[in-house]
Amino acid sequence: MPVFTEYSSSARDLRILPSFAPPIPRLSLPFSSKENNGEKYEVIIVGVCSSVPGQSNSVKRRPAGLMLDLLLARYGLSDESLLCIDAKPSTLKSGQADGIQPRTLEVFKTLGISDEIENEACHMWQFAFWNPSPDKKKIIERTAVMPEVIPPARFKYEATIHQGRIERIMETDLLRYSKRGVLRNTRLVDVKIDENGDSDFPVVVTMNTNGTERAVRTKYLVGADGAHSVVRQSLGLKLEGESLDHIWGVVDLVADTDFPDIRRRCGIHSPAGSVMVIPxxxxxxxxxxxxxxxxxxxxxxxxDDQLPAGETGSKADDARQRRSKITLEGILKQAADAMQPYYIRPKDGVIDWWAAYQIGQRVLPEFIVKDSKNAARVFIVGDACHTHSPKAGQGMNVSMMDSYNLAWKLIYQINGLAPSSTPDNPTPLLNTYQTERHETAQQLIDFDRKFSTMFSGQMGATEGLTQEEFQQAFKLNNGFTSGCGVEYPENILVVRDVNPSSSPVQGTDYLSGILRPGRRLLNVKLLRHADGGQRDLHDDTPSTARFRILCLASQDLLDRDSVSAKALERTAMLVTKFPASTIEQIVLHPRLHRSFEWGDIPACVKQTSEMRFYDGSALGDAYSIYGVDPAHGALAVIRPDGYVGVVAQLDDVRQVEDYLQACIRTVS
Amino acid sequence: MPVFTEYSSSARDLRILPSFAPPIPRLSLPFSSKENNGEKYEVIIVGVCSSVPGQSNSVKRRPAGLMLDLLLARYGLSDESLLCIDAKPSTLKSGQADGIQPRTLEVFKTLGISDEIENEACHMWQFAFWNPSPDKKKIIERTAVMPEVIPPARFKYEATIHQGRIERIMETDLLRYSKRGVLRNTRLVDVKIDENGDSDFPVVVTMNTNGTERAVRTKYLVGADGAHSVVRQSLGLKLEGESLDHIWGVVDLVADTDFPDIRRRCGIHSPAGSVMVIPxxxxxxxxxxxxxxxxxxxxxxxxDDQLPAGETGSKADDARQRRSKITLEGILKQAADAMQPYYIRPKDGVIDWWAAYQIGQRVLPEFIVKDSKNAARVFIVGDACHTHSPKAGQGMNVSMMDSYNLAWKLIYQINGLAPSSTPDNPTPLLNTYQTERHETAQQLIDFDRKFSTMFSGQMGATEGLTQEEFQQAFKLNNGFTSGCGVEYPENILVVRDVNPSSSPVQGTDYLSGILRPGRRLLNVKLLRHADGGQRDLHDDTPSTARFRILCLASQDLLDRDSVSAKALERTAMLVTKFPASTIEQIVLHPRLHRSFEWGDIPACVKQTSEMRFYDGSALGDAYSIYGVDPAHGALAVIRPDGYVGVVAQLDDVRQVEDYLQACIRTVS
Incomplete structure (x- = not known):
C-alpha cells in the first residue's frame, strides 16, 4: 500500500496544460491602447471578404487571415495590439479548397497543429494517369501511376480535408493565445492612409460590427479578404493578367463505382472528355x-468573361447565365461518359456538394502599400492578391504561406527587432514580403494557366499534347505543387554566393535537399547526443520566430583548436550580439573516428545546444543530403520560416554575422 | 476572379468536427432511467479514492477510472446509462505516476489521443547503466547503454509526462462523447449487493455529493478508487502479499550537473548508494x-511496516515517524554522493516536487464480485487491486490496461452482444477479466519485488548480484515493462492450438511479432491496394470494440477457386452470422507473381475490405514478422483490445467460427 509524503512547487500543477510557444522578445516600448486617443491597434487583419451574406455567388475564402492572426498571437501580440475581423458569424463553414501540400503540413507540424490532419485527412499518395486505350473495347486505360509527392519531404502525401476543418483546427489553437479570437460579424467598410492625425498609426480602418460603424487606427493592416478584397479596392489596387479559364463543374460524393482507381488522384483523359478524381x-x-x-x-x-467585383452589366449577366446552364445532372453525366467503360454514380443517389465555377488567373503587381515616408503599412495576402483555379490544390496553401512569410517580419518590426534602416528605406525587412511572395504568386499563376489548359483535355486533339508530356509536366512541376521547391529570389534575407567555387555546398539538386539560400531546409533524421533520441530536425526547429545557426561541424571536431571548435565558439559568441533568445544554435557532427563525451568537445556546445546537438550520420546521411563535405563542414542560417538564408564555410563566421546584421538589430 | 455557384448537403458543415468513434451496436433494449424507479445506471465507475482532502499522506491515484469512462462513452453508453464519480473537485492535479509504456502509447494511438504525448512528452530512448569503476579516481563509470524498449513496438521509447496531463488529455476526449463528464465532489460511502429490491440492478451504491448522501442502483460497478479503495473495503476484499519495499525519496528538479547521462534513464550503483535518473x-x-x-x-x-488503510496504532505511527526523517536535503545529498565525481544540484536552488514514500507489493485474489446467480457485478481495477513501487514506471500503465481489458467486455454484456451463457456461468465474457488481469497483476508484483530489491543497491555487496545480472534482468523483463510482452492465459478468448504441428504459424519468438493467442498484434507497415497509401495496421484497427478477422491470403490468391479465394468468401459469409458491424475483415496478400486489379480477386474483398486490403510484402515482411508461410497463409482473430484470440489454418474457417461464437452472440 503506497504512502506518500509530498511537497510540490506551486507552478507544477500548470504543467498539465499543453505547451505554449514562447513569445519572441520585445525591445520596443510595450503597446497599450489605454495610452492612446481613440481605438488603436498595432496590426489589424481583415480576415475574410465582405461579400453579402446569402448571395448565391459566394466567393472563395482562404484561411490566410486566420493563419496570420494565429502566428502573431503565438509570437506574442496581445488582443490589445492585434485585431482580426471577419464579416461572417463563424468559421464553421465547409469551404471549397481542401488540399494540403506536404510543405504546408511541415509548417503545421512545426506549429504542433498537424496531428488531426495526419490522423484523419485523406492522404493522397499516388497520381494515376488514365488515357484513351488503343484497345477500343477498353476505351481508357491506366498508363502510369506516379507518387503524388516526388521530391523528398517529411510528408510523402498530399492531404485532403474540409477547409472548414483546417480553420477550426487553427482557431482552436488561436484561442489558447487570444481570449477574443477572431472578431466576428465585423465588415470592413473602408481603408485609407492618413498620416496627419497620427503618423505612428497612419492606417485608418472603417469597420461595421453588427450595423455599428466606427473608425480605428492601426500601425499595420493586412488584407486577407479574398478575391473581392475591399482592402484592395479601397486602396485602388488592381489585379492584372488574363482570365483564361473555362467553366468547370465539381462534385463531392460517395461514389458507387467499379473504377479501380477511385481512391487515387487521377487525371482521366477520355475521348468523351476529362475528369480529375480527388479522393x-x-x-x-x-x-x-x-x-x-x-x-x-x-x-x-x-x-474571358470575368469582371472586377462590383461591376455589373451584360457581360457579367451573360457569364452568370452560362454558368447556370451547368447542372448536377450534367456534371454527373459528363463524369460517367468520361469514365466509360466503368460506371460511377452517387451512392444511394445522394451527393454531398457541387458547384460550377469560373476562375481567371490574375495577380496584383504590388502586395504592399507604403506611407509617405516609404514605410510599408498595408499588406495584401492570399486570394486578395492572386487568383487561380482550384484544380492543382494550391490556393489554400499559397495563401497561408503568404502569411507565414509575412508574420515573422511583422513581429520583428513591431517588437523592435528589425535591422537598422535608412531614411529612404525605413522597412527593409517588411519589403522582402513583396520580393519573395510576388515571385511565388507569379509562378503560381503561370503554373496554373499551363496546368489548367493542359488538363482541359482539348489539347490532345487540337495541339497534339501527348500523355507523356502531361506526365512530364506533372513531374516537373511537382516541386512547386508540393510546396517543397519554392525558391525565393535574392534579397537581404536570401544571400547566395557570388562565387560558387567558394561555396561549402556541392551539388545543385536543391529539390533533393542540397542547402540553397531561398529554399526551405529539408527535414532530416538525427540522433541526439544528449539522450540517444531519434529526432526529426523540424521538431527541434518549431515555428517560434527564431533564427537558427546550423553548424555542420567537420571531422576535426575532437581535435584541440580545430576549425570546428573555433567556429562553434565564435558562433556562440556571435549570438550574444543579438537580442537574447532570437537566435538558436543547432550543431551536427559527421561520423567521427571515436566515440566521445561532452568533455571532449567545446564547452559551448553543451551550454548553447545541449538538446540540439546531433550525430548527422547515424540515422541518415545529413551531410550528403545537405551537400556538405564532412571534411570541411559548413555554416548556414535558417530563417524563422524555415528557409535557408545564407550558407558559409565553417570558418567564415563573418559571413553569418553580416547576414544576421541585415536581418536582426544588434544589442552590443 | 473566382465565381462559384454552389449547392451543399446539410450534413456537410458537420464535417469540420473531429471524427467520432462509431458506437458499437446495441441489441438489448435501450436503457432509459426514466422507466425505472429511483436513480439507476448501467455502469457506475468510482474513479478515485475517497481520501480525506488536505491530509498530508495522500495516496496515489491512477487514471484507470477515467480510462474506463472514456472507453464506455466512446463505445456508446450515454450519460443516462454511465456515471463516473470522483471525490476530488477536478483532475487538475499533477500526479506522481508519469511513465507511459510503448504499449500504452499504442493503445492511445488507436484512440486518437497519443499526439500530445508524442509531441510534448520526454521520450526515453535509452537506459544507461552506471557502476563502480575499477579506476578509483573515476569512482563510477558507464558500463552499458541499452535501448529503453527492446522488443519491436510501434513506439521505440517510453514517454514521461505529468499524470495530470494524461488525465486532462483523456478528459478532453471524454467531453466530446459525454456532456456530464466525470461527476466531481462525489465521494463513495458504501457499496452492497442487494438483489431483493431489483435483481437487474443489484448493486446499491451510496454516495455523497457535496455533503448530500443518496443511494442509487446499478447493473455493474467498477472500483477504480485506488489503493485505499472504499469499494474493496465495503465488500470485505483484502489485498494479499508481503510488504517488502524500502522507504524511498524522489525529487523532480531542473538539474545543474555535469553528469553526462542526465537526459538518459540511468541506474546508478555507486559505492555511496543508488540513484535512478528519469529524464x-x-x-x-x-x-x-x-x-x-x-x-x-x-x-x-x-x-514490513505497512498497515491496511484506516488502521492506526503504534506501528503506523512508527512508519510515519520514520518517513518524516527523510528530508529534501537528505535526498539531494544522497543523490550528490552517489553521483560523485559528477556534481548535481537544483538549478537556482529550486526544486519542483519531492516526496518520501513506502510501498509494499500486494494483490487482490479476486478482481470480481458476483451476485447470488453467479453473475459478475463488481469489478476492481488499477491500484485498488494491485499495489507496487513506481520505479519501473508500471503503475499507470497496468491500471489503464485493466480498464482497456474490461471495457469492451462490459459493453458487449450490456449491449446484448455477449455470447450465450449457462445458468451456472451467466457472464462468461466478463469472467475473463479476472483470468486475464489477475495473472498480469501477479506478474507485475513479482517483477516489482525483484526489480525493487535489485535496485536497492545493497545486493552487489551482500548478495553478490553483478552488474551483468542487473543488465540481464532489465533485458529479460523488458517485454513486460514495455507492456508489449504481456501474455494472457488460455480462456474462451485465448485459444491456443493443442497440436503445434497443425498451427499455421512458425516460430516461438512471440515478442518479435509471431502471432500468438493471448498477446497483442504487433503493428506492421503495409501498402494499401486501393490508394497506394503507406499504412500502419494499428491505424486501420482503431479501438472501436470491433473484432477483426485477419486473413493472410496465400500465394494462390490470383488462381480461380484457390484456397485463399474460398477462405475469403467463407469468412465474408461468416461475418454475416454476427451482429452487423461487430466484425471487420482485414486482408493481406504476400508477394504475388504478377500485378493485379480488383477484378482478379474475389469480389468480396472489395465489398468487405476495400480500405483494409494490403500488400504485406511491399513495406516490410508482414508474413515473416507474423510467422506465416506465404505458401499457406493463415487466419487470425484479433480481439477488440488488439490481442490475438485464435490462429487457424487458412482453410479452417470453422475454427474461427467456433472462436467467435464463444465471444459474440450470433444473429442467424
Missing amino acids: RERISTGEYLTRLYVHVPDIVSPE | RERISTGEYLTRLYVHVPDIVSPE
Whole structure:
C-alpha cells in the first residue's frame, strides 16, 4: 500500500496544460491602447471578404487571415495590439479548397497543429494517369501511376480535408493565445492612409460590427479578404493578367463505382472528355468521399468573361447565365461518359456538394502599400492578391504561406527587432514580403494557366499534347505543387554566393535537399547526443520566430583548436550580439573516428545546444543530403520560416554575422 | 476572379468536427432511467479514492477510472446509462505516476489521443547503466547503454509526462462523447449487493455529493478508487502479499550537473548508494526536468511496516515517524554522493516536487464480485487491486490496461452482444477479466519485488548480484515493462492450438511479432491496394470494440477457386452470422507473381475490405514478422483490445467460427 509524503512547487500543477510557444522578445516600448486617443491597434487583419451574406455567388475564402492572426498571437501580440475581423458569424463553414501540400503540413507540424490532419485527412499518395486505350473495347486505360509527392519531404502525401476543418483546427489553437479570437460579424467598410492625425498609426480602418460603424487606427493592416478584397479596392489596387479559364463543374460524393482507381488522384483523359478524381476523407458514415472535377466543353466555350467585383452589366449577366446552364445532372453525366467503360454514380443517389465555377488567373503587381515616408503599412495576402483555379490544390496553401512569410517580419518590426534602416528605406525587412511572395504568386499563376489548359483535355486533339508530356509536366512541376521547391529570389534575407567555387555546398539538386539560400531546409533524421533520441530536425526547429545557426561541424571536431571548435565558439559568441533568445544554435557532427563525451568537445556546445546537438550520420546521411563535405563542414542560417538564408564555410563566421546584421538589430 | 455557384448537403458543415468513434451496436433494449424507479445506471465507475482532502499522506491515484469512462462513452453508453464519480473537485492535479509504456502509447494511438504525448512528452530512448569503476579516481563509470524498449513496438521509447496531463488529455476526449463528464465532489460511502429490491440492478451504491448522501442502483460497478479503495473495503476484499519495499525519496528538479547521462534513464550503483535518473519533459521555461529516485538506507531500515488503510496504532505511527526523517536535503545529498565525481544540484536552488514514500507489493485474489446467480457485478481495477513501487514506471500503465481489458467486455454484456451463457456461468465474457488481469497483476508484483530489491543497491555487496545480472534482468523483463510482452492465459478468448504441428504459424519468438493467442498484434507497415497509401495496421484497427478477422491470403490468391479465394468468401459469409458491424475483415496478400486489379480477386474483398486490403510484402515482411508461410497463409482473430484470440489454418474457417461464437452472440 503506497504512502506518500509530498511537497510540490506551486507552478507544477500548470504543467498539465499543453505547451505554449514562447513569445519572441520585445525591445520596443510595450503597446497599450489605454495610452492612446481613440481605438488603436498595432496590426489589424481583415480576415475574410465582405461579400453579402446569402448571395448565391459566394466567393472563395482562404484561411490566410486566420493563419496570420494565429502566428502573431503565438509570437506574442496581445488582443490589445492585434485585431482580426471577419464579416461572417463563424468559421464553421465547409469551404471549397481542401488540399494540403506536404510543405504546408511541415509548417503545421512545426506549429504542433498537424496531428488531426495526419490522423484523419485523406492522404493522397499516388497520381494515376488514365488515357484513351488503343484497345477500343477498353476505351481508357491506366498508363502510369506516379507518387503524388516526388521530391523528398517529411510528408510523402498530399492531404485532403474540409477547409472548414483546417480553420477550426487553427482557431482552436488561436484561442489558447487570444481570449477574443477572431472578431466576428465585423465588415470592413473602408481603408485609407492618413498620416496627419497620427503618423505612428497612419492606417485608418472603417469597420461595421453588427450595423455599428466606427473608425480605428492601426500601425499595420493586412488584407486577407479574398478575391473581392475591399482592402484592395479601397486602396485602388488592381489585379492584372488574363482570365483564361473555362467553366468547370465539381462534385463531392460517395461514389458507387467499379473504377479501380477511385481512391487515387487521377487525371482521366477520355475521348468523351476529362475528369480529375480527388479522393477525400472518410466521413462519419464510415464511407469515403470522392471529388470529381469535370470540364463541360459543350455547354460553355472558354472566354474571358470575368469582371472586377462590383461591376455589373451584360457581360457579367451573360457569364452568370452560362454558368447556370451547368447542372448536377450534367456534371454527373459528363463524369460517367468520361469514365466509360466503368460506371460511377452517387451512392444511394445522394451527393454531398457541387458547384460550377469560373476562375481567371490574375495577380496584383504590388502586395504592399507604403506611407509617405516609404514605410510599408498595408499588406495584401492570399486570394486578395492572386487568383487561380482550384484544380492543382494550391490556393489554400499559397495563401497561408503568404502569411507565414509575412508574420515573422511583422513581429520583428513591431517588437523592435528589425535591422537598422535608412531614411529612404525605413522597412527593409517588411519589403522582402513583396520580393519573395510576388515571385511565388507569379509562378503560381503561370503554373496554373499551363496546368489548367493542359488538363482541359482539348489539347490532345487540337495541339497534339501527348500523355507523356502531361506526365512530364506533372513531374516537373511537382516541386512547386508540393510546396517543397519554392525558391525565393535574392534579397537581404536570401544571400547566395557570388562565387560558387567558394561555396561549402556541392551539388545543385536543391529539390533533393542540397542547402540553397531561398529554399526551405529539408527535414532530416538525427540522433541526439544528449539522450540517444531519434529526432526529426523540424521538431527541434518549431515555428517560434527564431533564427537558427546550423553548424555542420567537420571531422576535426575532437581535435584541440580545430576549425570546428573555433567556429562553434565564435558562433556562440556571435549570438550574444543579438537580442537574447532570437537566435538558436543547432550543431551536427559527421561520423567521427571515436566515440566521445561532452568533455571532449567545446564547452559551448553543451551550454548553447545541449538538446540540439546531433550525430548527422547515424540515422541518415545529413551531410550528403545537405551537400556538405564532412571534411570541411559548413555554416548556414535558417530563417524563422524555415528557409535557408545564407550558407558559409565553417570558418567564415563573418559571413553569418553580416547576414544576421541585415536581418536582426544588434544589442552590443 | 473566382465565381462559384454552389449547392451543399446539410450534413456537410458537420464535417469540420473531429471524427467520432462509431458506437458499437446495441441489441438489448435501450436503457432509459426514466422507466425505472429511483436513480439507476448501467455502469457506475468510482474513479478515485475517497481520501480525506488536505491530509498530508495522500495516496496515489491512477487514471484507470477515467480510462474506463472514456472507453464506455466512446463505445456508446450515454450519460443516462454511465456515471463516473470522483471525490476530488477536478483532475487538475499533477500526479506522481508519469511513465507511459510503448504499449500504452499504442493503445492511445488507436484512440486518437497519443499526439500530445508524442509531441510534448520526454521520450526515453535509452537506459544507461552506471557502476563502480575499477579506476578509483573515476569512482563510477558507464558500463552499458541499452535501448529503453527492446522488443519491436510501434513506439521505440517510453514517454514521461505529468499524470495530470494524461488525465486532462483523456478528459478532453471524454467531453466530446459525454456532456456530464466525470461527476466531481462525489465521494463513495458504501457499496452492497442487494438483489431483493431489483435483481437487474443489484448493486446499491451510496454516495455523497457535496455533503448530500443518496443511494442509487446499478447493473455493474467498477472500483477504480485506488489503493485505499472504499469499494474493496465495503465488500470485505483484502489485498494479499508481503510488504517488502524500502522507504524511498524522489525529487523532480531542473538539474545543474555535469553528469553526462542526465537526459538518459540511468541506474546508478555507486559505492555511496543508488540513484535512478528519469529524464522528464521540457517545461515552459524551456528547461528540462529530471526525476531522481534515491534509496536512503541509513535513515530507515527495510521492514514490513505497512498497515491496511484506516488502521492506526503504534506501528503506523512508527512508519510515519520514520518517513518524516527523510528530508529534501537528505535526498539531494544522497543523490550528490552517489553521483560523485559528477556534481548535481537544483538549478537556482529550486526544486519542483519531492516526496518520501513506502510501498509494499500486494494483490487482490479476486478482481470480481458476483451476485447470488453467479453473475459478475463488481469489478476492481488499477491500484485498488494491485499495489507496487513506481520505479519501473508500471503503475499507470497496468491500471489503464485493466480498464482497456474490461471495457469492451462490459459493453458487449450490456449491449446484448455477449455470447450465450449457462445458468451456472451467466457472464462468461466478463469472467475473463479476472483470468486475464489477475495473472498480469501477479506478474507485475513479482517483477516489482525483484526489480525493487535489485535496485536497492545493497545486493552487489551482500548478495553478490553483478552488474551483468542487473543488465540481464532489465533485458529479460523488458517485454513486460514495455507492456508489449504481456501474455494472457488460455480462456474462451485465448485459444491456443493443442497440436503445434497443425498451427499455421512458425516460430516461438512471440515478442518479435509471431502471432500468438493471448498477446497483442504487433503493428506492421503495409501498402494499401486501393490508394497506394503507406499504412500502419494499428491505424486501420482503431479501438472501436470491433473484432477483426485477419486473413493472410496465400500465394494462390490470383488462381480461380484457390484456397485463399474460398477462405475469403467463407469468412465474408461468416461475418454475416454476427451482429452487423461487430466484425471487420482485414486482408493481406504476400508477394504475388504478377500485378493485379480488383477484378482478379474475389469480389468480396472489395465489398468487405476495400480500405483494409494490403500488400504485406511491399513495406516490410508482414508474413515473416507474423510467422506465416506465404505458401499457406493463415487466419487470425484479433480481439477488440488488439490481442490475438485464435490462429487457424487458412482453410479452417470453422475454427474461427467456433472462436467467435464463444465471444459474440450470433444473429442467424
